[in-house]
Amino acid sequence: MKRDLQIVDVTLRDGSHAMKHAFTEEQVRQVAKGLDQAGIEYLEVTHGDGLGGSSLQYGFSKVNEMKLIEAAAEECSQAKISVLLLPGIGIKEDLEDAVKAGAKMVRVATHVTEADVAKQHIELGRNLGLKTVGFLMMAHMAPIDKVVEQAKLFESYGAEIVYVTDSAGALLPHEVKERVSALKENLSCEIGFHGHNNLSLAMANTMAAIESGATYVDGSLRCLGAGSGNTQTEVMAAVFDRLGYKTGVELYPIMDVANNIVAKFMPRPQEVTGSSLIMGYSGVYSSFLLFTQEAAKKFNVDERDILVELGRMQAVGGQEDLIYEVAREFARSKKVPV
Numbered sequence: 619m620k621r622d623l624q625i626v627d628v629t630l631r632d633g634s635h636a637m638k639h640a641f642t643e644e645q646v647r648q649v650a651k652g653l654d655q656a657g658i659e660y661l662e663v664t665h666g667d668g669l670g671g672s673s674l675q676y677g678f679s680k681v682n683e684m685k686l687i688e689a690a691a692e693e694c695s696q697a698k699i700s701v702l703l704l705p706g707i708g709i710k711e712d713l714e715d716a717v718k719a720g721a722k723m724v725r726v727a728t729h730v731t732e733a734d735v736a737k738q739h740i741e742l743g744r745n746l747g748l749k750t751v752g753f754l755m756m757a758h759m760a761p762i763d764k765v766v767e768q769a770k771l772f773e774s775y776g777a778e779i780v781y782v783t784d785s786a787g788a789l790l791p792h793e794v795k796e797r798v799s800a801l802k803e804n805l806s807c808e809i810g811f812h813g814h815n816n817l818s819l820a821m822a823n824t825m826a827a828i829e830s831g832a833t834y835v836d837g838s839l840r841c842l843g844a845g846s847g848n849t850q851t852e853v854m855a856a857v858f859d860r861l862g863y864k865t866g867v868e869l870y871p872i873m874d875v876a877n878n879i880v881a882k883f884m885p886r887p888q889e890v891t892g893s894s895l896i897m898g899y900s901g902v903y904s905s906f907l908l909f910t911q912e913a914a915k916k917f918n919v920d921e922r923d924i925l926v927e928l929g930r931m932q933a934v935g936g937q938e939d940l941i942y943e944v945a946r947e948f949a950r951s952k953k954v955p956v
């Protein structure tokens with residue numbers, strides 16, 4: 619079937635942040651099987667921070683991600699497994715192992731101003747015969763011309779799709795429109811959008827993206843993802859159907875996997891909480907949420923103060939250690955015993 623839009627499901631990757639990287643093999647099998655049967659073509663499986671993310675800094679995975687990729691691939695009859703790779707966290711050998719485990723797509727992710735570090739990884743993805751994607755994270759942090767420049771680099775290395783990634787859930791619909799339209803005008807490859815719901819705008823932003831020409835859009839079941847989570851996969855399936863787009867995704871089966879499987883194991887509902895709202899408001903990486911909550915508790919300070927300060931400092935992925943430094947500094951200035 620020719621699809622007008624591709625919904626890429628990231629429950630088993632972005633959802634790993636919300637699960638503190640504790641997915642079990644059985645959970646992954648059930649979700650992958652449900653997504654496959656509902657008609658999703660690409661589903662992403664790795665540690666939340668991508669291949670090689672299991673570590674003291676980002677949190678250890680309960681189950682080795684290669685085992686999870688293999689398990690997901692075994693459950694799929696038509697769907698393909700995508701893996702996320704952040705150069706520096708994941709290495710060449712991780713991608714090669716992921717291919718042996720069954721991966722068919724790689725999304726190489728860099729900070730929005732650092733696309734140049736992805737050249738070798740994108741070339742490797744193409745050489746391994748993978749569908750290869752460039753993922754520009756924290757897209758709110760760069761002006762449009764910079765986003766275009768960086769996206770063009772991805773395309774020149776061989777990326778077949780380039781994503782505008784709203785890692786902090788900070789973009790407003792008109793800002794998504796500006797970014798996606800500019801990429802559409804200046805690139806020949808397909809354009810994707812990955813949203814977070816910290817300002818309750820994930821669906822509106824996804825709509826803005828497709829109206830501006832994006833053809834790949836990410837979602838997660840019951841929004842399971844970092845911060846307030848992602849655009850909700852099953853909601854996208856319903857909305858796109860109402861709009862007359864063909865996605866290949868069947869509504870009742872996708873709702874069933876969301877409500878009968880994912881809802882049963884998610885640790886908490888994906889809501890816009892005080893902290894995740896501040897992440898969107900201040901432009902802080904969604905995956906910092908649980909670390910910030912732990913640091914706030916440990917140092918007895920307000921989570922929101924930590925997040926506003928991280929936003930002011932323009933902290934980016936990889937700077938998780940700053941969360942604890944900022945919390946300690948607040949505790950010191952408030953004379954809270956640490």
Ligand SMILES: CC[C@H](O)CC(=O)C(=O)O
Nearest residue numbers: 632666667755784785905
């Ligand atoms: C830390 C990687 C990150 O979770 C990738 C992603 O989904 C995003 O930037 O939103």
Ligand SMILES: [Mn+2]
Nearest residue numbers: 632785812844
């Ligand atoms: Mn994300």
